[in-house]
Amino acid sequence: MILQLLLLVVFFVCAWLYLKWSRVKNYWLKRGVPHYPPHPILGSLTFLQRENPSVWMRQLYKDFNAPYVGMWQFWRPALVVNSPEIARRVLVKDADFFRNRFLSSGKSDPIGALNIFTANDPLWSSLRRRLTAVFTAAKLRSLNGITISKSKAFVERIAVDSKKDDPIDLRTICTDYTTDVIGEAAFGVSSNCLAEGDSIMRKVTREFMSFDLHRGLSWSSIFFFPELVDIFRFSFFPKDTIKLLRKIFRTVIEQRGGYEKEVKDARDLLDALLKIKQEAVRDNEDISEDLLLAQAAVFLLGGFDTSGTTLCWVVYELAWNPQCQERLYQQVLELKRKIGDRGFDSTVLSDVGYLDCVIKETLRIYPPMGWLDRIASKDYKIDDKLTIAAGTTVYVNGVSMQMDPQYFPDPEVFNPDRFLPENERDITPYSFMPFGEGPRSCIGMRFAYQTLRQGLADLILNYEFKVIPDSPKPSDIGVEKKGMFLMPDEKMSVQFVKRDNEFVNKV
Template identity: 30%
Template structure:
């Protein structure tokens, strides 16, 4: 209903008390209206005829009805209290005030929005300019580069946990397969992904001095992080020379007897489950076996993890290698934002839980030195480096003869932890993958059974060191397993000086990272036809002779290859050989085909595990 125009109240001089006052229209505003509109004075009371004051009624005052004019029947209620005047103002003033406020607010918002948009455009332009500059590093050098995403570069899916790093490089490798290399960006840091196999040899061997550093970032304040895998430069060179004699053939033979004992226990422990045809998690079976081997060979501790899965040694192993969100974030931060990770003092899975191993090493060393105990294990060799500066008199040659540097207790503990971590994770993973492929390929398993039986018959029913090394088909099975599931899915090196890549290649600046995509190379159909097919014959002497030597690198190549490679292979072969001597693994309803891998772990780890049915051989 439309609001009527404002009326002016005019009193009748001759009206009687109690009679209604009359409201008449006025062509212009009165002073009263002006003052009301401008808010300069309060509303006056309606004028009365007589000077005699009217006594207020004892009850609440009633509102009086007023005619708008004498010739009009329309009436309004006369305002008798302040609230009534406010009601009138509500009818006649609010619309005007709201209009004014709306106009002011609109102008304000329009101005604020314009300023915000202007600032936003400047910020967006600045960000775009910065990233355009960062992501044009390789294109300016004439190097093909992978498409990038602002802020993430090429690492967005990896950082968000949507894929693994080696899978990201695999995709880029096949996308630029016809090139020798391709430029990549880890967030804003440029790197070079190598594709040409001759460049692998260049980085690992020919120009090793320019690419001798691993791209490893860690908290230097933690003494146990200073092990061989993490170190670079002269300190790495000295430590590598000191430790190399610990992995000679003679030392491996010395440790093999302990592996035999663990292999026999593996067969005994699995007797009842195999008799019942149980479905077992092979990753756990392999982990228990490897834990027993590492504990005995590395630390001289008989923990019997195969019979007691909850032993303290096994529990700490789970804590170190069990992938968690916390360790994943820490690992990614040290890889992509090392300065931030160090400032926050983030801990990786091993350094955060290494107290147990350090105390165990200290206690064992102290006990052996006090009681003159000598064992044929890795810790005893590290004690020689601590006490004498060399492993034994026979190895006191070359650099060891003049280098008087001795290990500290922190050095002994750090190398012992590396021995456990490297030996456990690699060997247990490869063993479980080998059993998985044998279960899916019964013809291959049958052939391996035949070789195992023939070897035992030839060596009096025992797996000696020479017998195991002489099993050619077992070697092929393990090699094909590491081809399909490489322990190291990629190898990266940090350039130690400015280096001009030959053949018209770009100049690689000091500190830049170059990547060798091992997983992609191992699945390249040019080198391995039908790469998803498990075929041990790929590693026959005839087929190996036809391939480039640098297209199979499960343990790396050159001076910085895995120092414990031979020990790891010996562990894996021992476990597989003993299992095949008595049992058969079969695919079951819980076996996942094909395997899916989690993005949380450092090595290839199946999301749903590896579950197989174990039965006794007939």
């Protein structure tokens, strides 16, 4: 009798699973949306840990050539958007219905959950309103001192490392530079990794960069299946790094006179965060230490590798494209001659248009965060044929549109001229979005440009970048499979040859 009962239960469970699976499997078919057939358990997520999500998105874009494609996160349907026009509506025009990201870092990790990147409404709106004030042009100008001094150390470090037998590892040295800049700006603690070979901030960012199996699974889960995050106690930031960052944060705040000491002119991002807390107190609102620490930590995590790896790609591509390099060098040299003893800073560098063309072209081919994640808060009409249900995740497939010959002819060719003002105005709106778009776009974009322009201008004034014989072409460099962002998975090196001009050694 017990056996019969058991068999009956098994039968009903199997029948229920079968019916449910049939519904799941036919979800996009019924709606006429193209899709790869889903895996019975993982849905479309079979690529995780085996292929970078951006590479998967690019393949899907090529395979379907459709404005949108259906996918599944396990059994949950989601939509990949491949059309600039639909991207515009989701990210900008109807952004009020897409304020939240699907990714979530769960509740077991307070710093992971409280930062602006992972937070959703209502916390996100209030954070974004306050943090926008941290990145104004005036505040960024106050960071000039940091970018200028770190960029000088960058040039000097290359002079030292060029004498060694081993070729310089570009990604390491570029992320040393961005760690020093952002670490010092966000935590107010001096970070001299470039000059001294290591720093406490660099220990933290090195840990951020290491994607072992556990961290790979944590991030896969945070980005694609957040329900598992609390069950396995996955964390957005590696736990040890948060302990260390908390200690640094408290020490520096104490050194600055504590939370009560009034901040008049914010000299860095940390001061700007302290000011936010003081203004909140005046408005009878409480902002906890964890909330402030979470923002400083996400500036570091969100900024150092994205900017550092972009700079690494810029230098590598310029080595392979000597005409572009020469043109940039001549423009930077001309500017330097014009400004004389005044060093480069964010104000003068914003005038070298070609500098930005080179950075943008690099970000077009290698956008570190190439797909943008939003969740629909209500049923939403994508077009006359498709309405998605409230709660559906939408991934805007920027990484693929940026390589579509329809929008960027000969997309494989590194051609910064695409972004000259006379050409840029012809680029289809919303086909180029390396910093995202709309109210949830990258809050650190201007700071990233400032850091990149400064580092690149000083480097190119001092060195010519040359291809090392037998090194792989840029397009042959592999991509990290376990991480979520588009990052190289092998060492990239160029030869730095000292230039012959009156400014060498004087930056």
